[in-house]
Amino acid sequence: MVIFFTILMGIMMGTAVGVIFEKSKVIDPEQLIGQFQLRRFTMLKVFLSAIGTGIVVYFFFNLFALERLNWKVFSLLPDLLGGALLGAGIALAGTCPSTLFGQLGAGYKDARFVFLGAVTGAIIFYYSKPALQIWIKECWPHEKLRLDELGLGYNLTAVLVVCSIVFVLYLLERYRPWRVDTECQHID
Amino acid sequence: MNFLRQKYWSPYVAGGLLGLLQIPVFFLDASLGSSGALQSIVCVFSNFLTTNNISTTCLPNLKNWWQIGLILGIIFGAWLSIKLSGSVRPSIALFWKKAIQNYSNKKRYFLAFSGGFLFFFGARLADGCTMGNGVSGISLLSVGSLVVIISMFVSGILTSRFYR
Numbered sequence: 139m140v141i142f143f144t145i146l147m148g149i150m151m152g153t154a155v156g157v158i159f160e161k162s163k164v165i166d167p168e169q170l171i172g173q174f175q176l177r178r179f180t181m182l183k184v185f186l187s188a189i190g191t192g193i194v195v196y197f198f199f200n201l202f203a204l205e206r207l208n209w210k211v212f213s214l215l216p217d218l219l220g221g222a223l224l225g226a227g228i229a230l231a232g233t234c235p236s237t238l239f240g241q242l243g244a245g246y247k248d249a250r251f252v253f254l255g256a257v258t259g260a261i262i263f264y265y266s267k268p269a270l271q272i273w274i275k276e277c278w279p280h281e282k283l284r285l286d287e288l289g290l291g292y293n294l295t296a297v298l299v300v301c302s303i304v305f306v307l308y309l310l311e312r313y314r315p316w317r318v319d320t321e322c323q324h325i326d
Numbered sequence: 327m328n329f330l331r332q333k334y335w336s337p338y339v340a341g342g343l344l345g346l347l348q349i350p351v352f353f354l355d356a357s358l359g360s361s362g363a364l365q366s367i368v369c370v371f372s373n374f375l376t377t378n379n380i381s382t383t384c385l386p387n388l389k390n391w392w393q394i395g396l397i398l399g400i401i402f403g404a405w406l407s408i409k410l411s412g413s414v415r416p417s418i419a420l421f422w423k424k425a426i427q428n429y430s431n432k433k434r435y436f437l438a439f440s441g442g443f444l445f446f447f448g449a450r451l452a453d454g455c456t457m458g459n460g461v462s463g464i465s466l467l468s469v470g471s472l473v474v475i476i477s478m479f480v481s482g483i484l485t486s487r488f489y490r
Contacts, residue, residue, distance in 0.1 A: 145392065154343070155396065158335075159403070160403070168420075168421040175487075183338060187341025192461060194345070200470050212469045216452065221477025222477050230444065231484060236360045248435060251438035255442025255444075256364060264368055284469060314461050317358050
């Protein structure tokens with residue numbers, strides 16, 4: 139019963155995410171790789187707005203003394219290497235792991251091959267996990283670390299980060315209004 | 327309803343809505359992202375194939391079940407959005423025909439497969455993808471997530487230089 143409810147909640151929120159992905163066009167390779175080629179800026183704008191709003195949300199949770207989740211362990215080498223593989227893979231696939239499912243829903247045929255590749259990656263990772271985990275645990279540092287623990291305190295850090303994001307978005311919009319990126323390539 | 331029938335939204339509205347999803351995510355004690363769920367499905371199958379019984383160590387936990395729902399929802403949501411707005415997309419984005427030299431479908435499928443392989447392996451190594459590390463992790467001011475995303479951007483920019 140709990141599982142059923144959990145999956146149902148997931149489907150409802152996923153539907154919202156799928157609509158957001160399609161309407162903002164982040165599922166289109168032109169937008170994604172256009173961002174990497176610094177020709178288009180839709181990806182960055184969606185990404186930064188989502189992070190900015192997310193920080194504000196957690197800021198309010200914090201005000202009401204709700205505990206923040208903190209799940210990501212900081213480990214320099216695995217993070218750098220994982221990020222590099224992620225970036226190269228995204229550029230070749232033309233999609234992020236999450237937008238892949240939006241592409242499948244939108245009917246992109248090549249997305250099915252991306253999916254097969256991802257499943258293969260999952261199988262290989264599954265068998266190399268024991269060895270990798272030992273390596274990751276040995277890497278320096280291996281701790282849960284947040285930006286606010288670097289010395290400025292939570293409130294000040296959150297405000298500074300949000301302000302910088304708003305400022306960057308303002309500059310981006312002045313440099314390249316969003317309609318130019320979205321409208322001119324309606325599909326491609 | 328009119329809002330849902332529009333062909334596109336401003337990236338700021340889209341991003342803002344994505345950020346607001348952190349509210350229900352928080353109360354459900356879940357986390358946005360999709361790579362964890364796929365990993366747990368594969369884990370169950372691999373275990374079954376090699377040992378012929380389902381090990382309990384990698385059965386999906388509630389968070390994974392939620393993410394499986396999320397994946398199904400994303401597929402449905404993108405489809406629904408297109409149905410409502412009447413957008414039309416070719417079955418393979420025109421972008422590839424411009425970007426890949428001597429384009430052929432086989433070449434594109436090969437790139438797609440290797441891309442999927444690399445990004446999934448990378449996402450597991452870095453403990454999350456663009457959504458998990460990027461949107462959720464950085465919202466929580468996680469240093470590790472920030473490192474992953476910067477590294478991802480640099481590597482993506484370099485790799486994309488190979489396209490025309």
